[in-house]
Amino acid sequence: MFTTIKNFLGLDIKAKKFSLSDDPLFGRIADAKKPDKWVFSTCGYCGVGCGLYIGVKDGKAVYTKGNATHSVNMGTLCPKGLSEHELITSSNRVTAPLIRRNGKLENGSWDEAFTRVSETFKSISEHYGPRAIGVLSTGQLLTEEFYTLGKLVQLGLRTNNYDGNTTLCMASAVMGYKQSLGSDGPSGSYEDFECADVIVLVGANIADNHPILKLHIAKNPKKPKIIVIDPRKSKTAQMADLFIPLKPRTDLALFNGLSYIVLEQGWENTEYLKANVTGLGELRKHLQNYPPQEVADITGIDVKTLYELARLIALSPAALTAWTMGVNQSFLGTDTVSAIINLHLLTGQIGRPGAAPFSITGQCNAMGTRESGFTSSLPGYRNYGDVKAAEEYARIVNVPIDIIPTSRGYKYGEIIEAIERGEIRALWVVATNPLVSFVDQTRLRKALAKLDLLVVQDAFMSDTALLADVVFAAATWGEKEGTYTNSERRCNRANKALTPPGIAMSDFDIFLEFSTYFEGVKELIYPAWSTPADAFEEWKRVSRGQLCDYSGMSYEMMEKYGGIQWPCNEQFPLGSSRLYTPEIAFRTYDGKAKLLPFEWIPLQEPTGEQFPILLNTGRTVEQWHTRTKTGDIAILNDLAPESWVDINPADALALEVKSGDRLSISSPRGQVENIVVRVTQTVREGNVFVPFHFNTQLINTLTPSQFCPKSGEPNFKQCAVQLHSQRVPQGISYPKKISTLELSYVEKLEWEKHIEKSIDSVLKQ
Ligand SMILES: Nc1nc2c(c(=O)[nH]1)N[C@H]1C(S)=C(S)[C@@H](COP(=O)(O)OP(=O)(O)OC[C@H]3O[C@@H](n4cnc5c(=O)[nH]c(N)nc54)[C@H](O)[C@@H]3O)O[C@H]1N2
Ligand SMILES: Nc1nc2c(c(=O)[nH]1)N[C@H]1C(S)=C(S)[C@@H](COP(=O)(O)OP(=O)(O)OC[C@H]3O[C@@H](n4cnc5c(=O)[nH]c(N)nc54)[C@H](O)[C@@H]3O)O[C@H]1N2
Numbered sequence: 001m002f003t004t005i006k007n008f009l010g011l012d013i014k015a016k017k018f019s020l021s022d023d024p025l026f027g028r029i030a031d032a033k034k035p036d037k038w039v040f041s042t043c044g045y046c047g048v049g050c051g052l053y054i055g056v057k058d059g060k061a062v063y064t065k066g067n068a069t070h071s072v073n074m075g076t077l078c079p080k081g082l083s084e085h086e087l088i089t090s091s092n093r094v095t096a097p098l099i100r101r102n103g104k105l106e107n108g109s110w111d112e113a114f115t116r117v118s119e120t121f122k123s124i125s126e127h128y129g130p131r132a133i134g135v136l137s138t139g140q141l142l143t144e145e146f147y148t149l150g151k152l153v154q155l156g157l158r159t160n161n162y163d164g165n166t167t168l169c170m171a172s173a174v175m176g177y178k179q180s181l182g183s184d185g186p187s188g189s190y191e192d193f194e195c196a197d198v199i200v201l202v203g204a205n206i207a208d209n210h211p212i213l214k215l216h217i218a219k220n221p222k223k224p225k226i227i228v229i230d231p232r233k234s235k236t237a238q239m240a241d242l243f244i245p246l247k248p249r250t251d252l253a254l255f256n257g258l259s260y261i262v263l264e265q266g267w268e269n270t271e272y273l274k275a276n277v278t279g280l281g282e283l284r285k286h287l288q289n290y291p292p293q294e295v296a297d298i299t300g301i302d303v304k305t306l307y308e309l310a311r312l313i314a315l316s317p318a319a320l321t322a323w324t325m326g327v328n329q330s331f332l333g334t335d336t337v338s339a340i341i342n343l344h345l346l347t348g349q350i351g352r353p354g355a356a357p358f359s360i361t362g363q364c365n366a367m368g369t370r371e372s373g374f375t376s377s378l379p380g381y382r383n384y385g386d387v388k389a390a391e392e393y394a395r396i397v398n399v400p401i402d403i404i405p406t407s408r409g410y411k412y413g414e415i416i417e418a419i420e421r422g423e424i425r426a427l428w429v430v431a432t433n434p435l436v437s438f439v440d441q442t443r444l445r446k447a448l449a450k451l452d453l454l455v456v457q458d459a460f461m462s463d464t465a466l467l468a469d470v471v472f473a474a475a476t477w478g479e480k481e482g483t484y485t486n487s488e489r490r491c492n493r494a495n496k497a498l499t500p501p502g503i504a505m506s507d508f509d510i511f512l513e514f515s516t517y518f519e520g521v522k523e524l525i526y527p528a529w530s531t532p533a534d535a536f537e538e539w540k541r542v543s544r545g546q547l548c549d550y551s552g553m554s555y556e557m558m559e560k561y562g563g564i565q566w567p568c569n570e571q572f573p574l575g576s577s578r579l580y581t582p583e584i585a586f587r588t589y590d591g592k593a594k595l596l597p598f599e600w601i602p603l604q605e606p607t608g609e610q611f612p613i614l615l616n617t618g619r620t621v622e623q624w625h626t627r628t629k630t631g632d633i634a635i636l637n638d639l640a641p642e643s644w645v646d647i648n649p650a651d652a653l654a655l656e657v658k659s660g661d662r663l664s665i666s667s668p669r670g671q672v673e674n675i676v677v678r679v680t681q682t683v684r685e686g687n688v689f690v691p692f693h694f695n696t697q698l699i700n701t702l703t704p705s706q707f708c709p710k711s712g713e714p715n716f717k718q719c720a721v722q723l724h725s726q727r728v729p730q731g732i733s734y735p736k737k738i739s740t741l742e743l744s745y746v747e748k749l750e751w752e753k754h755i756e757k758s759i760d761s762v763l764k765q
């Protein structure tokens with residue numbers, strides 16, 4: 001029945017053996033599980049947006065299979081997609097509203113839950129003003145739901161202190177696109193991976209986090225050069241033709257340096273610049289601060305490699321630069337995005353097949369939030385403060401202009417600070433789990449304890465729900481309907497295959513129903529709405545004429561074509577693969593993109609004597625974020641059941657640990673105990689990597705409250721820490737006598753042999 005397989009640490013684990021020929025019952029079992037129907041849908045995990053079918057038998061989801069005709073995934077799915085139907089029956093589901101009574105969360109009715117929350121919201125609003133209510137939402141609802149929530153929060157509750165987990169994720173890309181190109185919106189398409197000559201992946205570990213994208217690279221007949229820029233030799237770096245192991249958080253200097261070389265060598269695309277771009281003079285002057293040798297010193301990448309990289313991007317017929325959290329999650333996030341865009345504008349690598357600066361989105365509907373959600377802009381990428389845009393929106397949806405917010409409220413981190421000050425007194429958390437995912441957890445927990453009311457709307461009993469005063473029980477993926485928009489602006493249909501458990505309701509129904517507890521609100525903002533399609537029809541009208549134009553789409557078209565890429569209108573009836581082609585202008589006042597000069601600055605919290613190690617955090621393919629969805633799926637969880645720390649052999653030697661031992665990690669903000677060691681060359685000496693998924697080893701206890709001033713995105717990827725082992729509890733003392741970074745390559749090989757031997761001797765003790 002059982003067999004032995006290796007888990008992520010290379011340790012043996014027992015797994016159930018599965019062999020068809022051994023199992024005489026198989027035929028009957030297979031028949032018993034044969035779905036009665038297959039329901040068209042879209043994966044609800046990551047921003048790749050794979051098309052799939054949910055197999056339903058007797059009202060239960062029994063399979064998920066890839067949609068063979070879908071252009072995104074061509075029939076395949078990653079392990080999370082393949083097991084997605086299992087999350088629906090997780091033992092951790094919330095099936096009825098919960099209300100805290102005498103300190104305990106107990107089942108309640110919807111009426112009780114809505115009454116308790118609406119009464120408290122009203123009383124807080126009366127005493128302290130509506131902005132004393134804060135709302136944190138997510139990139140994981142359906143677009144129809146976001147749009148509906150945005151209206152309720154901003155036009156119904158009248159608070160603009162509304163943000164979400166997208167600020168932990170895509171906010172820097174949003175602000176970077178806005179400042180450089182005039183509007184948010186990724187310009188490229190997965191097609192571009194199939195025809196680029198060069199693909200640069202910056203801080204994007206697609207092998208773990210967007211695995212299906214690899215198919216599009218594999219389809220490229222040109223066998224493109226793959227360049228990976230990451231301080232860590234990630235799984236993605238291992239498939240690179242050229243790996244650029246830059247020093248952490250030096251990307252902005254790197255891209256400034258590449259632009260310097262382009263101008264120095266005359267590799268810029270003069271014709272493109274003249275017709276489409278402003279700001280060349282100022283950028284040229286600014287880049288004088290980034291000569292190659294200086295950039296080599298900052299980034300740790302030698303001058304020759306810098307020239308090679310600049311040449312490849314500038315002179316290849318088509319170059320694509322895709323980035324994710326290694327760029328966005330930075331105190332320099334927004335400006336780093338603009339530095340990447342600068343290089344693409346200078347070289348004219350934009351708006352053509354295979355040529356784009358391209359942010360890969362994280363969550364299944366990060367794009368939908370950005371476009372429709374009333375968080376970083378008014379719906380349809382209309383800017384706050386733009387009177388004409390506000391008037392237009394008010395006219396389209398038929399509400400008085402004076403209720404349209406004129407400025408953005410607090411960003412995520414600022415909402416937490418406002419709670420600390422007592423300025424925000426009630427918080428409504430929708431489909432996000434800050435008590436694992438936000439920085440500086442001890443501080444956050446203290447802040448949340450100050451609230452008069454914490455409402456959590458979740459489909460699972462999340463860490464944050466455990467602390468709530470009221471929990472709204474939500475349906476999840478597969479139990480509700482609407483649309484998701486993926487990284488390449490493709491809007492696709494997610495259908496309802498099952499009824500939600502217990503009395504849980506779809507987020508859409510929760511918003512509609514909850515709005516009736518506030519006098520006149522439903523009549524004003526959702527007149528005659530009853531289904532998500534009503535929200536979608538309004539959204540089509542609201543987005544019409546905007547860059548993110550959905551006006552030509554319909555649910556039927558999405559199912560027929562496997563999703564449609566915006567803009568979709570009379571001009572592009574089947575959508576458009578890319579933006580900023582000759583037909584689609586930049587959304588700046590003069591229609592031209594801007595070259596922008598930005599300065600690199602060193603880390604705000606550098607390593608030092610007390611905290612000499614740099615902590616990097618991220619993900620693994622088997623787990624999804626805070627594990628409410630994946631923690632109960634055996635096939636995923638057994639492969640990555642607990643946290644671990646990747647540590648370089650040199651540091652392992654100093655701490656006298658081997659793979660499988662345990663470590664504690666401390667930072668100025670706290671300590672995390674009991675993390676399994678994995679000794680590996682994938683991290684450099686003095687650097688460690690820990691996934692952020694696990695509440696049992698809550699790594700965000702250590703991360704700092706440091707944010708990009710423009711986007712508000714946290715600097716999740718660098719944090720000064722110390723490591724403590726049983727044998728060396730005081731940790732590593734720096735500077736050490738020998739550093740591999742200072743050794744020549746030959747010396748380094750000798751050094752590595754020496755380390756392996758020493759580790760062997762530690763093992764034998
Ligand atoms: N399996 C799985 N897939 C997911 C998710 C998940 O939780 N699980 N989450 C989804 C979401 S919401 C997101 S946002 C994406 C995230 O997708 P990714 O951004 O690929 O994920 P991360 O692991 O956070 O970080 C990416 C890389 O940034 C590197 N990095 C760290 N510091 C720097 C730096 O200074 N410069 C550069 N250039 N790189 C650096 C890290 O070493 C890491 O390899 O994944 C999505 N897909
Ligand atoms: N150290 C560190 N921290 C990080 C990151 C990092 O790289 N390093 N990455 C950051 C990034 S990019 C992201 S996106 C965040 C993600 O962080 P979170 O948003 O906190 O993570 P999730 O686990 O996806 O939370 C989604 C919540 O929604 C619930 N849910 C699922 N389906 C539904 C539904 O249909 N309706 C409702 N109402 N609820 C639902 C889930 O149970 C879960 O509690 O983490 C951030 N935190």
Ligand code: SF4
Nearest residue numbers: 043045046050078081
């Ligand atoms: S790659 Fe992303 S969208 Fe595709 S199956 Fe995996 S998690 Fe789902």
Ligand SMILES: [Mo]
Nearest residue numbers: 168169362363
């Ligand atoms: Mo994300």
